[in-house]
Amino acid sequence: MSTIRDVAKLAGVGIGTVSRVLSGNGAVSSKTLLKVNQAMGALNFTPSRAARSLVSKKMNTIGIWGTETSGEINRRTLREMEAELKEFEIHLIFADGELNSSKYPNASRQSFDKLINKGCDGIIIWGSDLPALEILQIENEFPNITLLNNKIELIDDKCFYFDHYQAGYVCGQHLIDKGHSNIACITGWLETDDGNQRHQGFLCALNDNNTNIPEELIFEGDYTYRKGYEGALSLLKQDKPFTALFCGNDQSAMSAIAAITNKGLEVPNDISVMGYDDMNIARYTSPPLTTVRIPFNRMAISATRRLLNLCYNLELNIEYDFPIQLIERLSVKKLYVP
Amino acid sequence: MSTIRDVAKLAGVGIGTVSRVLSGNGAVSSKTLLKVNQAMGALNFTPSRAARSLVSKKMNTIGIWGTETSGEINRRTLREMEAELKEFEIHLIFADGELNSSKYPNASRQSFDKLINKGCDGIIIWGSDLPALEILQIENEFPNITLLNNKIELIDDKCFYFDHYQAGYVCGQHLIDKGHSNIACITGWLETDDGNQRHQGFLCALNDNNTNIPEELIFEGDYTYRKGYEGALSLLKQDKPFTALFCGNDQSAMSAIAAITNKGLEVPNDISVMGYDDMNIARYTSPPLTTVRIPFNRMAISATRRLLNLCYNLELNIEYDFPIQLIERLSVKKLYVP
DNA sequence: ATTACTATTGGAACCGGTTCCATTTTATGT
DNA sequence: ACATAAAATGGAACCGGTTCCAATAGTAAT
Numbered sequence: 118m119s120t121i122r123d124v125a126k127l128a129g130v131g132i133g134t135v136s137r138v139l140s141g142n143g144a145v146s147s148k149t150l151l152k153v154n155q156a157m158g159a160l161n162f163t164p165s166r167a168a169r170s171l172v173s174k175k176m177n178t179i180g181i182w183g184t185e186t187s188g189e190i191n192r193r194t195l196r197e198m199e200a201e202l203k204e205f206e207i208h209l210i211f212a213d214g215e216l217n218s219s220k221y222p223n224a225s226r227q228s229f230d231k232l233i234n235k236g237c238d239g240i241i242i243w244g245s246d247l248p249a250l251e252i253l254q255i256e257n258e259f260p261n262i263t264l265l266n267n268k269i270e271l272i273d274d275k276c277f278y279f280d281h282y283q284a285g286y287v288c289g290q291h292l293i294d295k296g297h298s299n300i301a302c303i304t305g306w307l308e309t310d311d312g313n314q315r316h317q318g319f320l321c322a323l324n325d326n327n328t329n330i331p332e333e334l335i336f337e338g339d340y341t342y343r344k345g346y347e348g349a350l351s352l353l354k355q356d357k358p359f360t361a362l363f364c365g366n367d368q369s370a371m372s373a374i375a376a377i378t379n380k381g382l383e384v385p386n387d388i389s390v391m392g393y394d395d396m397n398i399a400r401y402t403s404p405p406l407t408t409v410r411i412p413f414n415r416m417a418i419s420a421t422r423r424l425l426n427l428c429y430n431l432e433l434n435i436e437y438d439f440p441i442q443l444i445e446r447l448s449v450k451k452l453y454v455p
Numbered sequence: 456m457s458t459i460r461d462v463a464k465l466a467g468v469g470i471g472t473v474s475r476v477l478s479g480n481g482a483v484s485s486k487t488l489l490k491v492n493q494a495m496g497a498l499n500f501t502p503s504r505a506a507r508s509l510v511s512k513k514m515n516t517i518g519i520w521g522t523e524t525s526g527e528i529n530r531r532t533l534r535e536m537e538a539e540l541k542e543f544e545i546h547l548i549f550a551d552g553e554l555n556s557s558k559y560p561n562a563s564r565q566s567f568d569k570l571i572n573k574g575c576d577g578i579i580i581w582g583s584d585l586p587a588l589e590i591l592q593i594e595n596e597f598p599n600i601t602l603l604n605n606k607i608e609l610i611d612d613k614c615f616y617f618d619h620y621q622a623g624y625v626c627g628q629h630l631i632d633k634g635h636s637n638i639a640c641i642t643g644w645l646e647t648d649d650g651n652q653r654h655q656g657f658l659c660a661l662n663d664n665n666t667n668i669p670e671e672l673i674f675e676g677d678y679t680y681r682k683g684y685e686g687a688l689s690l691l692k693q694d695k696p697f698t699a700l701f702c703g704n705d706q707s708a709m710s711a712i713a714a715i716t717n718k719g720l721e722v723p724n725d726i727s728v729m730g731y732d733d734m735n736i737a738r739y740t741s742p743p744l745t746t747v748r749i750p751f752n753r754m755a756i757s758a759t760r761r762l763l764n765l766c767y768n769l770e771l772n773i774e775y776d777f778p779i780q781l782i783e784r785l786s787v788k789k790l791y792v793p
Numbered sequence: 794a795t796t797a798c799t800a801t802t803g804g805a806a807c808c809g810g811t812t813c814c815a816t817t818t819t820a821t822g823t
Numbered sequence: 824a825c826a827t828a829a830a831a832t833g834g835a836a837c838c839g840g841t842t843c844c845a846a847t848a849g850t851a852a853t
Contacts, residue, residue: 120808120809120810121809121811122810125833130832130833132809132811132833133811133812133813133832133833134831136811136812137831137832139810140811143831143832144829144830144832145831145832146818146819146830146831149831149832164809164810165509165808165809165810166508166514166574167505167506167509167512167514167808167809167810168505168808168809168810168811168838169809169811170504170505170508170810170838171505171506171509171808171809171810171811171837171838171839171840172809172810172811172812172837172838173810173811173838174505174838176504176505178546199549208546208548209548209549210546210547211537211547236546342739343739345739346739368736371736371739371740372736372739372740375739375743376739376741378741379742397680398680398709400680401680401681401683401684401709401710401713401714402709402710402713403713403716403717404717458839458840459840459841460839460840463803468802469802469803469804470803470804470840470841471802471804471842471843472801472802472803474840474841475801475802478841481801481802482800482801482802483801483802484801484802487801487802502839502840503838503839503840505839505840506838506839506840507839508808508840509810509838509839509840510807510808510839510840511808511840
């Protein structure tokens, strides 16, 4: 609990000098530097975050806002962000994601206001829970934000997103390339932008290959295990047979596989299944899951760094381009086409 | 950005009065109360966390330390803790769990010191990564800690753990009750206390029923999908046939099922598999997973509340007893015993 | 009306840093 | 050696709250 004044007294210098040593800014002679460092060591001195924040008007804390902070992928990502911030002694806090803006129209603004005012220096908005207009308003009065997995043209330099449209296209094309023409799908959550994009990209790939997918074989999911399971059962009940199923994420793909298997059918012999995300478990399912890998960590790191640059006038490196990767395993089978 | 002095000026009162209104402590006449509240509203005043922390010497932040902050179960739990803390406007931060004390002998102490000194008012130590002795030392100079999923006799009132021994016993007994006598297992991570306990409890149940499990049918896992998969393959390669497999957690159970299925065997007809944790996905696997549910959320909430009580002199309700729940699904089959 | 006591109120001092300026010390040039 | 510029240093003032005490207003009792 020693203060800068204790250090100054022990070292026989003024408090300004100690402060200079701490920040490394002003000029300090090597002799005094040594004295001060010794004193700090002897007193086990650590500067008070609170006092620093009070004068610097920086909380050295950034917040994350959004409901997408669940899911295995996202947790892995949070870890990476933590690591990135630790170096700068910045804290990461969550800004409750339960407040869904559609359910509580004003809740999001309120929780933002709280954060913005005194809680943290910047916010990473994860996902597209908030309407673009609202985000733009927020950005206007509070420019220290960064978007992760969301895209708004007007503030493109603060957006770190992935081309889900293209990835969806790759998935569709892959199933076509494997000889499938009767294809079903369980979409992601279509109320989110990325869920929509990957679905559109997927449909476009089919269309470009003169394959069309009947309405009955499109099941609207929401990324959960539950909808994956129910979706597969529902699709199987339709009259239209299909040989391949594209799912909006790995979770629904996994439970869809379970449903198919429980119905006595075999993956991939009867039905090929393709996922999206490449979760850890994807390689340990039965059969191992063909999926597409999103470089989520790199996106998150860049979003974090951009925010650090904004908040603390740093110039950390950032990337905006995130290539996808098709991961072929065994859940998609090549159809023999006569 | 308005301060308490701005509010005082606008309301025509002294700063002390505003402070009294803020804290709700001192006596304030209803007239002034109204004036001050109006002024605060007009200025959109929010008190500065930094200034408050500086004088109160509380950071209004608590930390989580431990490698166990991964895994679906744990993430769900973190959410609950967040919610609990939000009410008190306390922030939750992570104290890097990568620093494994065995890998970096001093790293844990160092990162603790940092946190303790100025970072946060209390710490929840999650899991048993740190040796008990070290925890006791820490507790000695820094009493604001709480243990989650770890037990140390001397500070039992700060420990919130689950009786994994008993749960392991229940699992063993369940397999026995279902008529199995040739049982294999893929353990959890035996270097952790809870992994060990559930294994011992499991063995004890078998032993109490005059069933013994040969060395070759015990595969030492580590909770990962990978070890579950490899473990199942390795066990199948042994010469000893078995009809049931107990896994240290759901993740390894799931990948074990995948391995068994990939080898052309059927769960539960050829081999019954039992998990441990009851992850979300457990009911959507094929077959749905028989497992045991740990009331982790409730444990975490109590650990959090206990810490709040310690740090901020509150008296929130706490519970210490956490019953388990056997969740029977379809991955364990009743054997016909002649 | 006066006294005695209680309820309100204002604001100085403080928490532990940073900033900035006046002052002192040291270095450089002639 | 002396003038002068440059480097190093000390500490007051400040950030925005809380705490505490002296001062003032209000109330009841005599």
